[in-house]
Amino acid sequence: QGNGGTSWLAVEGDGLLPYSSLFSSSIAASGYQKLPGGLIVQWQTFNSAINSTSIVTLPIAFPNNFFGTVVTIRDNVANLVTDPISSALPLTNSTFSLRSYYSGSNINNFCVSLGN
Numbered sequence: 001q002g003n004g005g006t007s008w009l010a011v012e013g014d015g016l017l018p019y020s021s022l023f024s025s026s027i028a029a030s031g032y033q034k035l036p037g038g039l040i041v042q043w044q045t046f047n048s049a050i051n052s053t054s055i056v057t058l059p060i061a062f063p064n065n066f067f068g069t070v071v072t073i074r075d076n077v078a079n080l081v082t083d084p085i086s087s088a089l090p091l092t093n094s095t096f097s098l099r100s101y102y103s104g105s106n107i108n109n110f111c112v113s114l115g116n
Contacts, residue, residue, distance in 0.1 A: 028049075031044075039114065040060070042058050044111050045108060047107070049100065050100070050102065054100075055091065056115055062114070070111070071109050074110045075108045084101070086107060093115065
């Protein structure tokens with residue numbers, strides 16, 4: 001609705017939601033999306049060395065709780081004897097331990113973390 005001809009005032013609708021701090025985000029290769037209920041979804045890629053454990057830092061720290069991380073392998077590696085496996089364990093509200101159980105080569109992982 002017009003406000004004296006110099007500016008606009010949103011009375012109702014969802015047009016301003018992308019500009020609300022409830023929906024702040026960083027949409028990039030490593031990024032996050034905050035949802036209005038408090039849930040934060042974060043994602044990133046990480047290259048693991050052969051049979052290694054690495055400490056990975058999230059794009060932003062979770063203010064309250066780090067629920068967990070799901071890891072998937074991004075590389076095209078398929079070996080019936082030594083298929084790659086990676087796992088993750090939250091350490092702090094801003095870091096997790098990423099364990100690679102593959103002995104064939106370095107592995108590119110895609111990680112999605114949830115918290116609030």
